[in-house]
Amino acid sequence: MxxxxxxxxxxxxxxxxxxxxxxxxxxxxxxxxxxxxxxxxxxxxxxxxxxxxxxxxxxxxxxxxxxxxxxxxSPRYAWYIYRLLDEIHRQEREEMENKLEAKDKSIQKRIPRSVPKGKEKNYKYMIYTEELEKEEDKDMVMLHLVRRNNKSFYDLAKIYKSDRNWFYRENLPISMTPNEDVKQIVQDTLPQTHYDIKGCTILTFKEDLPLLKEKITEYFDNFKQVE
Structure with missing residues (x-):
């Protein structure tokens, strides 16, 4: 300019x-x-x-x-120039403050949409089992890791009430995303030849389930204590 x-x-x-x-x-x-x-x-x-x-x-x-x-x-000319520059600076500063205020209001409006009041702890977590069809895999089981909010958990209601519900927790905070931690627990607990992880599924031996459940339960209990 x-x-x-x-x-x-x-x-x-x-x-x-x-x-x-x-x-x-x-x-x-x-x-x-x-x-x-x-x-x-x-x-x-x-x-x-x-x-x-x-x-x-x-x-x-x-x-x-x-x-x-x-x-x-001339000093007189300089005085007018100073006033002009001050006015330009004031207008630019006011315009910038208005933009920042509008952006802050937009962010504040989005926060309630992403985490509604009273819904900060609105998530359920379940690990359910799936038996394998092949005879040679009868000593193995597939674990499915599922994290859902209360509203979208209805399609898993039948599994929740069945014997396939291997591990379940509710009222989890939105900040908790346990899938990666559960996978890490499996890797730290079992030998590499005892599991196969793909996405949100874990293929492992049935004999390893009690030890895994103990470690996973300990992880969730410690998380609630820290919270």
């Missing part, structure tokens, strides 16, 4: 201009080009825009130089 600086000559500068021989526009243009070319490495901090309406002609300088140019021109 650049600012237009219109410099009005003072009486002394006018007398000096009249007393001195005016410089040819061509010479001024050449000297200006030479001066700029010598310092081509520096960023362009101003631009003389001539082909503009009368009210917009002048030198457009970098916004960081506005205060310096205003103080060089």
């Amino acid at each position: 650049n600012f237009l600086i219109c410099l009005l000559p003072s009486e002394n500068s006018e007398e000096q201009r009249v007393s001195k021989k005016p410089q040819s526009p061509k010479l001024y243009e050449n000297s200006e080009e030479q001066r700029v070319s010598k310092k081509s490495y520096s960023p362009k901090l101003y631009e003389n825009r001539e082909k503009l309406p009368n009210g917009l002609r002048g030198y457009y300088v970098h916004r960081l130089l506005v205060n310096a140019v205003a103080m060089w021109a």
Whole structure:
């Protein structure tokens, strides 16, 4: 963002201009080009825009130089520039505060939707068994890990009431996602040849179920104590 600086000559500068021989526009243009070319490495901090309406002609300088140019021109001019910059800063700050406030309100509205009040502990967790059909796998069992909220748990009601319900806990907090922890318990407890984990299922031997249940129960009990 650049600012237009219109410099009005003072009486002394006018007398000096009249007393001195005016410089040819061509010479001024050449000297200006030479001066700029010598310092081509520096960023362009101003631009003389001539082909503009009368009210917009002048030198457009970098916004960081506005205060310096205003103080060089006159203290009174600098005072007006300071007021203008303060107003611009105030408007930008107010606009940014409004955006942050609107964003904060949007976040606050989404929190109750994701975790309704009174529903922070609204999850059930069940591990149910599945017998394998093949005769050679009769000594093995498939464990299914299921975490559901109360509303979507109805389709598992029959399994919950049956003998396939191997492990069950309710009123779990939304922050608790035990599947990965249960898988880790299996890996830490059993030899690698005694289990096969795929997704949310664990294939293991029936003889290992009592030990696994003991470790998993201990994990859930410790979680409630920490909570």
